[in-house]
Amino acid sequence: MLRGVYAAKLARTVAYSYMALLLPLYLSSRGLTPLEVGVVLACVGVGNLLTLTLAPLLVNLLGLQRTLTMLPLTLVLGSLLLLFGNGLAAYILGGLLGSLSVTQTESGVLLVMDQTLLADVEGGKRASAFSNYNLVGYVGSALGGLILSIVSGIAPIRVGDTLLIACYAAVGILVSLLYATVKAQGLGAPSRQMNVHEVARSNPTLLGLAALFGVDAFAGGFVVQSWLSYWFHYQLGVGRTPLGVLFFLANVVSALSLTLAPKLASRVGFVRVMVYTHLPSNILLAAIPLAPTPILAGILLLLRQSLSQLDVPTRQALVVAISPPQSRVGAISLTTLTRSVSQILGTPVTGVILQLGPAYLPFFAAGGIKSAYDLAVYSLMRKNLEIGKNTG
Numbered sequence: 330m331l332r333g334v335y336a337a338k339l340a341r342t343v344a345y346s347y348m349a350l351l352l353p354l355y356l357s358s359r360g361l362t363p364l365e366v367g368v369v370l371a372c373v374g375v376g377n378l379l380t381l382t383l384a385p386l387l388v389n390l391l392g393l394q395r396t397l398t399m400l401p402l403t404l405v406l407g408s409l410l411l412l413f414g415n416g417l418a419a420y421i422l423g424g425l426l427g428s429l430s431v432t433q434t435e436s437g438v439l440l441v442m443d444q445t446l447l448a449d450v451e452g453g454k455r456a457s458a459f460s461n462y463n464l465v466g467y468v469g470s471a472l473g474g475l476i477l478s479i480v481s482g483i484a485p486i487r488v489g490d491t492l493l494i495a496c497y498a499a500v501g502i503l504v505s506l507l508y509a510t511v512k513a514q515g516l517g518a519p520s521r522q523m524n525v526h527e528v529a530r531s532n533p534t535l536l537g538l539a540a541l542f543g544v545d546a547f548a549g550g551f552v553v554q555s556w557l558s559y560w561f562h563y564q565l566g567v568g569r570t571p572l573g574v575l576f577f578l579a580n581v582v583s584a585l586s587l588t589l590a591p592k593l594a595s596r597v598g599f600v601r602v603m604v605y606t607h608l609p610s611n612i613l614l615a616a617i618p619l620a621p622t623p624i625l626a627g628i629l630l631l632l633r634q635s636l637s638q639l640d641v642p643t644r645q646a647l648v649v650a651i652s653p654p655q656s657r658v659g660a661i662s663l664t665t666l667t668r669s670v671s672q673i674l675g676t677p678v679t680g681v682i683l684q685l686g687p688a689y690l691p692f693f694a695a696g697g698i699k700s701a702y703d704l705a706v707y708s709l710m711r712k713n714l715e716i717g718k719n720t721g
Contacts, residue, residue: 367680550675
């Protein structure tokens with residue numbers, strides 16, 4: 330079961346990664362302003378929001394297997410709209426329906442489905458399963474950046490863009506076929522899962538965490554991978570080929586750092602790993618626009634990536650640990666939903682700032698808000714600091 334999930338994760342994160350880097354550049358080449366690009370990127374979040382809201386209903390009606398097999402086909406629809414659409418309205422529709430991502434990782438409904446499967450892993454091995462899952466994702470993200478760099482170096486921009494977007498559609502078909510082969514207990518038949526509203530009412534601690542995750546995602550919306558790509562390209566003059574290499578290295582660093590997450594969690598617990606690694610990464614984030622050269626800015630980004638993602642598998646495992654089995658789809662949907670909604674609000678703000686205001690402001694705001702989030706999580710979970718400790 331895990332092999333199929335990991336293979337599907339790898340395939341789609343390769344595509345998500347290069348599309349996150351390519352999308353703002355592609356839209357700009359089609360004549361969109363920074364503000365219009367921000368609107369399309371926000372619509373990506375809105376589309377993810379809609380599918381996340383429907384996730385428990387889809388599982389109840391169709392079962393997890395059929396839901397997993399059908400949803401990746403939206404990648405095909407998104408590709409067609411980007412390739413053959415003309416004008417802002419078509420690109421907005423592509424953002425809404427195309428299951429795109431604007432970060433180096435994903436935040437859509439397939440993430441919820443995968444985490445539901447991983448929740449069935451034996452408790453003592455769960456942290457490692459989530460860490461390996463995210464490790465595979467960052468390997469895919471790194472390969473995506475490398476692919477963009479290679480294609481940009483060997484093909485004219487228009488040809489390369491068309492090829493990459495067409496490959497995004499092919500990945501959707503591949504992922505659908507991979508999920509059709511996944512076998513796990515209870516996959517076939519519909520099963521009753523609590524919806525998002527029921528989970529929110531029944532678990533106040535989870536609701537508080539979800540709200541804080543939303544704060545973190547709102548700040549993260551200022552500096553998602555798509556905007557970082559845009560900033561390095563247009564503010565610092567970094568070309569597409571070195572840009573792809575930079576984000577390849579950034580995702581490799583993130584992937585390598587994830588191997589430490591289970592070991593750290595078994596020693597100090599999920600919450601401490603989340604906070605102790607995230608705080609210094611926020612300082613590094615705020616320092617990026619202060620770098621006097623593109624090379625130093627890139628080094629600061631790599632240092633930030635070496636710490637910033639250690640909280641991802643621990644956050645996911647924490648949500649599963651405090652949620653009973655019948656509420657896991659709803660719980661994962663709730664926490665992912667709040668992150669998506671908040672990112673929608675943060676992403677277009679950057680477009681406004683970059684068009685009208687100082688380029689450093691998104692980095693400063695993101696670093697400050699994210700630091701406040703870390704302290705709030707520690708305060709909320711101070712009585713549960715041992716969760717995840719000595720569980721492998």
